[in-house]
Amino acid sequence: MSDARRRAEVAEYAQRLHARGWVANHDGNVTVREGDGRFAATPTATSKAAVGAEDVITVDDSGAKITGRGKPFSEIGLHLTVYRARPDVHAVIHAHPPTATGFAVAGVSLSEPMIAEAVVSLGNGIPTVPPSAPGPAACQTLAPFCAGHDAVLLGGHGVLALGADLEQAYLRLELVEHLAKIALVARQLGGIRPVAPAVIPSLLEARRKAGLGIAAPEAPTAPKLVVACAPAPPGSDVQVYDPKRVNSKDLATIIREELESALKR
Numbered sequence: 001m002s003d004a005r006r007r008a009e010v011a012e013y014a015q016r017l018h019a020r021g022w023v024a025n026h027d028g029n030v031t032v033r034e035g036d037g038r039f040a041a042t043p044t045a046t047s048k049a050a051v052g053a054e055d056v057i058t059v060d061d062s063g064a065k066i067t068g069r070g071k072p073f074s075e076i077g078l079h080l081t082v083y084r085a086r087p088d089v090h091a092v093i094h095a096h097p098p099t100a101t102g103f104a105v106a107g108v109s110l111s112e113p114m115i116a117e118a119v120v121s122l123g124n125g126i127p128t129v130p131p132s133a134p135g136p137a138a139c140q141t142l143a144p145f146c147a148g149h150d151a152v153l154l155g156g157h158g159v160l161a162l163g164a165d166l167e168q169a170y171l172r173l174e175l176v177e178h179l180a181k182i183a184l185v186a187r188q189l190g191g192i193r194p195v196a197p198a199v200i201p202s203l204l205e206a207r208r209k210a211g212l213g214i215a216a217p218e219a220p221t222a223p224k225l226v227v228a229c230a231p232a233p234p235g236s237d238v239q240v241y242d243p244k245r246v247n248s249k250d251l252a253t254i255i256r257e258e259l260e261s262a263l264k265r
């Protein structure tokens, strides 16, 4: 992806945060990994409704600005903590969606797994990172939480969501707010009945196989197929796709079979 396209995406998702009512004033921030220890970021002290591609800055892995007009936001350390802990993460979004943030400031946990699909998407419940002083202390407190979860509540503060790209981080933030609304209703109706503990390991296994969470780098990937002009090396179990052979398997069939066998392992 070009730098220009990446900056446009950061601006687009920043604006979406404001349009959804998940930020006010200068709240919220969005970053994307650019590679080579560089990150595209929304600038500080701006309404997310007003962030354009030309406003997006680039910072290094210490949070110092490399390019752009604006200044880095003060919570950049939280984003960098996530990127250090999670090589699979390429986008981080922080916002204050009202219902989830209500849980965070009330000190009410969202850590009970409520819906099976959410365990696959986010991990086993949404943990709350205890409040701590901004800066290095907050980063140190956050680090262990982002290893096993793709979204966390920041105690007394808001929500942080991570993703392989901006779309995934945004959808996870959306899911946290949605689950918070469900939890709020469930509490009014007598309380949450969490997903049975016996089911959790299989949901986490499904999460791992789907390539989500910290397991993402180990996730099964589509095999590298060879469009053959020569036979596969002796002893190789690589299937060779040869369009000239009448009985050669269809490429999509080979990929499907490989993925199925990988998922069974």
Ligand SMILES: [Zn+2]
Binding pocket: 027, 028, 094, 095, 096, 157, 158
């Ligand atoms: Zn905040």
